[in-house]
Amino acid sequence: MAMDALAKVRDDKYPQISKSWRAHRENLNTLFSYPPDIRKAIYTTNAIESLNCVIRAAIKKRKVFPTDDSVRKVIYLAIKDASKKWSMPIQNWRLAMSRFIIEFGDRLSDHL
Template structure:
C-alpha cells in the first residue's frame, strides 16, 4: 500500500498533481512512517525537476533503477542460503549473483526506442556519439 501511494506521486502527470499526491500520502501514512513524506518534502525542489521531462522519459527513469535491481538480486541470493560457513562463501554468492544479473543488462529496455526518440528531441546535441 505504501508503494502504491508513492507511485501516485512520481507517476502524477504534473508537478502540482505530484504535490497533491504527496500531501495525500502524508495524510495517509505520516502516523506510521513520517520520515518518508518528510524526506520527499525536504527534497521536493530536486524531485520536482523530474516533472519537467515528458511522460515517456519519466517512465524510463522510474522503471530503470539498476542499483535497486542489483540490490534485489543480491538480497534474493543471500536469503536463499540463510547460513554461510565462511566470509568467502558470502563473497562467492554475491559475486555469482552479480555475474548472473550482469548477463541480463544486455537486454533492451521496454519502450527504449520511443524514449530514445524523445531523448534525441529533448537533448539532441548532447547525445552525439552515445548511440
C-alpha cells in the first residue's frame, strides 16, 4: 500500500503525518476520489488557512476580551475587512467549475 511505503520513508522524521492520514483515511479517500481538476481547486485555494490567519491576527492584537460577545464582534469585523481584500481569482476555476457541474450538476443548478 502506498501509505505504508510513505510511512517507512517518513515516519522516523515525521511520525505524526502517517498517524493523521491513517486516522482520517476516509476523508482522504473522499478527496482522492475526485477528479484532478476538483482536487486541485480544493487543495490550492487555502481559504481556510487565510481565514484562520485573519482571525489569529485580530485576536492577537487584543490580549483580553471582556465578554464572549466582544470576541465574536472582533472576529466578524476582521473577516468583513479581510473579505474586501480577497480579490485574487482561483487559478483554473473555470476548468474546476466545469468538473463540479459534471460531477454535481443536480446539486449546483440552484446556485448557478
